[in-house]
Amino acid sequence: MQLSVLVIYLLAALTPWLYSKHQARTANILALLPAGLTLWFASHIPLIASGGILVHEYAWIPGLDISLTMVLDGLSLMFALLICGIGTFILIYAGSYLQGHKDLPRFLVVLLSFMASMLGLVLADNLITLFVFWELTSITSYMLIGFKHESAEARKAALQGLIVTVGGGLALLAGLIMLAGAGGSYSLQEIFNSSEVLSEHPLYVGMMICLLLGAFTKSAQFPFHFWLPNAMAAPTPVSAYLHSATMVKAGIYLMARLYPELGGTDFWINTLTSFGALTMLTGAFMAIRSTDLKKLLAYSTVMALGTLTLLLGLSTELAMMAFAAYLLAHSLYKGALFMLAGIVDHETGTRDVTQLGGLRKLMPVTAICTLIAAFSLAGLPPMFGFVAKELLLESLLAGPVGLLIILMVITSAIFVVIVAAVIALRPFFGRFVPQARTIHEAPKLMLAGPVVLTALSLFAGLLPGLTGQFITLPASMAVAGQPIDGYLSLWHGINLPLLLSIVSLAAGYALFRKWDTLRDSLRILNPIIERGPEAGYFRFMQGIVLVSEWQTRLLQNGSMRNYLRTIILTLVGVTGYALLWRYQVHWNWDVSVYLHEIVLVLILVSAAAAVCITGSRLGAVATMGAVGFSVALIFILFSAPDLGITQILVETLTVILLVLVLFRLPGFSSTSTPAERGRDAFVAILTGTLMTLLIMITIDVQIFPSISDYMIENSQPLAYGRNIVNVILVDYRALDTLGEIFVLALAALGVYAMIKFRPETEPGGNHYAGTLILPPKQVPEKHIVLSLDERKQLREEKKKADRLKAEAKAAAEKAEAEANELRVQTSEEAPPASTDESNLDKGTDSASDDQANKGGQ
């Protein structure tokens, strides 16, 4: 199984090479691999259906308790089949959908990597491995959604998806660590088999919140649902894959996987059912507002994800049966429908259902497939969607939920019927709407996926017993963690769920007839929707930009002195605190010194003092050199020749470097006030005091036995070297040195870049803040992120405008008063004060126009 994942990554790596050989046929060749894997996974169906599981163990990082062990049980198997099976057709479809696109090889690479990550995610047994694959799906889906990277919209949608899912991923990691801590192992199997009752663990609620945050963001549950429809900026094959069987189902998978360990509590039931129902309703409601085929499908995906969460929340055996059936049904029809929507888009050039009609004669196969798949979506017999929906309603009515949730579910069921009808009937039936291009049936390769998936959907519906026995029931059992005695069937007899189905179908169809007017009347709600969670996301991102700008101004303000002060004061504060509170300094004046040592120290100190007060730059360089060489002398005196030599060489080269830059610097001048200099002197003295104390304490207190004895003893026998300093550098601590030479190289390259590549524009203008994150047009002006500079400028302009206005008003009043006086005195016509006033007003108006323009930029 490890191989199955790795081989896809390998194939992804080989794709560019394959593409250079086979061009357009590459996608079809690549599809052979997932097809083969589908067969391989399918060959395990009998084993899994009879209740067995397949475990392949492989140690990865044993020291950290991380393994690559993979487990195939009912749930993983169903997911693996969907991932590989649908993946096969997506590859074929993509090869023809994006035929001739210059970035097709890149697309295939990312798609394959995504497939492998998703497969790894559903097979992983180790929590950390699971997390790694989880994040890999986030990253690869980011690249997939942002595939059309030249379009700003696609970039933003991709980034939004990434931020939301990775943000949730962070919470997930915390949750997984808590879970491992509580369960005593990182292995899902072991946690499941252990006797710990996790639901009574004190961390249970915290763990659940973190895990659910991860799952909800990934699976686009309310209030994080907004990223999913935006991700429709991706090419259709991506939408079809990500939103049918994979990416968004990852969160669902996680919840299902953890259900045996964590599920069934009141907290679980209440959270999942309420969020699930809310997501269902939101998705269904947003869907009927849309006219874009892909948006319709995306929102109905949100609705389906809500349904799945709700079913997991119900925590009954029946609900688990419904869960697996619904998941399978949804993956099959949604994959097909997305691909069909892509075909319509591809052939007609539009996805707006109001611009489409009467295509059934031109695209018969597409029309039939869409109709059948939409039947499944609406839950009409004999499709598998019907089986799933009956189970859903049955388990809902028997489940531990209130009337409100049942009502929400039925409302969304009605809405979904509308969606299904719109998708299936609007583009293909009714009056033909002429299109800009000649329309014909899609190529066979594009139709292959939808045809097979719809056929599967139909067969699964016709043979629910078999499907149940081999696919969905083992999955349900894996979720429930215990055997379930049940079977799937198409006909349950006349009961309440069936009646509800019929009612919702009738109501849905009736509303579909009035869909256009319904959509118009729903526009009233637009202001509320605009203030939904997505606005919150933008406000959050804006806040991040502002905070980061503020802290950049504070910490990275470009003033060397400021940096030094911050660093040094932090050092003094932290170290000084530890020094003063932990250790006592013993003053030990009883040292014998030689005369030459005193002389050396005097030179050192006076040179250092001279640096501070010298009036010329060259003088400063020279005295700095004197300090450096004195230090080198001290090293040599106290028998550290290596250090001494290094110090001398570094000093020499420093002087050379300084001389080289000396002439490039502006004139030597004092830029600080005496007060600032005093403050800097204080900081400097503080540092000196600290270092002195530190050295005295190091001499005085020996916390650990000195390591030098070991070094001296072992340097010759182990490392064959007598120079301990060098042995430490290249042998004992070679890793440190390796890091250091990399740092050195980077620093040199940095200097080189600074010297060679001058910025073409003046630095400081930060007009890019937020442009990646915020949408281009739909943001109201007040949401646009302005940099602090711009804000300040705006404020000043406003102040100026206010002042002008006030002055104008005062002037006008004055003029009027004068005029009155004049009138009184001479009873002549008033001077044209009013025109003055209007002129001035105009002036301020244009100023505010400027402001508006500024804001618009």
Add this chain to the structure above:
Amino acid sequence: MMKPGTLILHVATRFLVPLQLLFSIFLLLRGHNEPGGGFIAGLVASGAFALYLFTFGAVMTRDLLRIDPRNLIGIGLFLGMISIFPAWFQGEAFLTSQWWPVALPGGNEIKLSTPLIFDIGVYFTVFGSVMLMLVALTETEER
């Protein structure tokens, strides 16, 4: 800054640079037993070229170097990295030193080892880094 025609400096440089480079290699090789090592040797070598740079200017120094300083850094880092792996192939932890003593005619032996490769890597990185900065600074100065 670079005055042409300072005869004593020109002549002295021509003699000093090879000597200094020899000395740097000497320091590099003795480093394991006596004061020296890759870092110091790299600095000495850069000192030699700095002298040449001051005397003859950036263009001639580049000619003498033949290799772009950036490539020198690359060589250094590469040598540093490859010294990691021999231990790994032996099944030991990364960076564990490996020794291959080679007997020389005349009863001496020379000890080749991964620390030596590593030290040479340090030498080139230090040398390349300093030269990169010096040459770049001088070039902008001369332009």
